[in-house]
Amino acid sequence: MKKILSAITITLLLFSGYTYLTPVQYFISAEEDGIPSYAKWGRLAMQETKKKYSSAQIIDYLHIGRDSKDKHSVEKFKLWLKDENREFGVFINIEFKTDTEEVISVTFEETDQ
Secondary structure, three states, X not given: OHHHHHHHHHHHHHXXXXXXXXXXXXXXXXXXXXXXXXXXXXXHHXXXXXXXXXXXXEEEEEEEEEXXXXXXXXXXXXXXXXXXXXXXXXXXXXXXXOOOOOEEXXXXXXXXX
16 A cells, blocks of 8 residues: 555656755756856845844845855855945855755954945
8 A cells, every 4th residue: 555655646746747856956957047056045145134234225245155164164245235324345154054054153244345
């Protein structure tokens, strides 16, 4: 009975068009579709920046790159913000576990340049 249920489930998945992609396959697939692999982290950087600087508007966005060390990676961004009194930059580093993509920390550093 278990074999029959397994066969039916596999058949339904195959015909439904469902495919499971590993994180690496997802990034390759996303890049082929024109979506950069860092897009997910860019959205998170903007969300966290909006929380921290709620009165400011994000007026520019730059992906600096990724640093990978052993089991951790860091996606780096620079956002340019404008509030009532000034314009300023913020460097955002998102550290996460490379294999699970679990966020470890999000750090901010303001700059005038």
